[in-house]
Amino acid sequence: MAEGVFRSLTKSNSRIGQVDSAGTGAYHTLDPPDDRTMAILRKHNITDYDHGARQVRGEDFDEFDYIFAMDQQNLRDLQRVQRKVEGRGQKSKAQLMLFGEFAGSKKPEQVGDPYYGANNGFDTVYEQVTRFSNNFLRQVVNKDE
Template sequence: MIHVLFVCLGNICRSPMAEAVMRHKIEQRGLQDRIRVDSAGTGNWHVGKPPHEGTRQLLDEYGISYANMAARQFASADFEQFDYIVCMDDSNVANVRKVIGGEKADLLKLMDLLPDETLREVPDPYYTGNFEEVYRLVDAGCDALLKRIESEHSLSL
């Protein structure tokens, strides 16, 4: 089983959107028994809450389920459990490194998977309100991550 964790600040906008989109793509390819996806936030403000209304509305528009999703905080044990820890911005990377104790984790930013994009971080729609832009980046990033997983684990996607 391959384990993927998406991380943002509060785990109500970007990372749950990425979790839901990635799960949807995995189910479409019939790989739900090979890849597990979760999300977490570096902060604890929204623990237990569902995804942000803007995220839910957008996922509803695209017919993507977010059922049973609730915010949780990133923990050091996540480093041991997940093969891919994908952060939304530099601040998330720095905060995850603080929790796990330094540079030992192989972390990546979602935007590192999209070298042709001019943005180097996924903007936080909690502040910008631009959930459509985040969805576009998350959708493309999840496609690129699935290709990477396929390559690194010899999966048929």
């Protein structure tokens, strides 16, 4: 969902290059997003999002400027991958952080996985990733405009 929201918000932003999302596990590889995710995106007029799940790769730490984790466990998993990459002598250009660092408050927020919860969890995630995306764009990407 975060990728779909971010892509929608940055369609015409020339400062944004490649946008992608990946999981720390290989679950659901190549599967499309959950139907409830797609319903929330459509509810908010994001109708052109298409994605197949993939697992994060070591190369991602060189290809992307930012890699965001949704929660602390995923952040720790990503830090392990990053250390492995750097342990092989490769430089990691990506800044790795919780997406919730852009929550707009002093305390970072974690994005809960709504998959096993009630449907309103998808609304909560949509609100969070939209807010985080807008704050990231304002504070980092467009800060000198």
